[in-house]
Amino acid sequence: MGTRWDELDKNQPVIPVCHSGKRSATVVDALNQTGFTADIMTGGMIKWQQAGLPIH
Secondary structure (H helix, E strand, O other): OOOOHHHOOOOOOEOOOOOOOHHHHHHHHHHHHOOOOEOOOOOHHHHHHHOOOOOO
């Protein structure tokens, strides 16, 4: 897996987002194992849209 993690600030929490939340869950695990504080947006963009939240 290629990374660009050097572009992220380890002092800031990270929330990766994907369509359903499945791929981002894998990324969250990898980030947390590498010293980041990461969490998943459960349900991804599917749940976000179902909740009527804005998409830009």
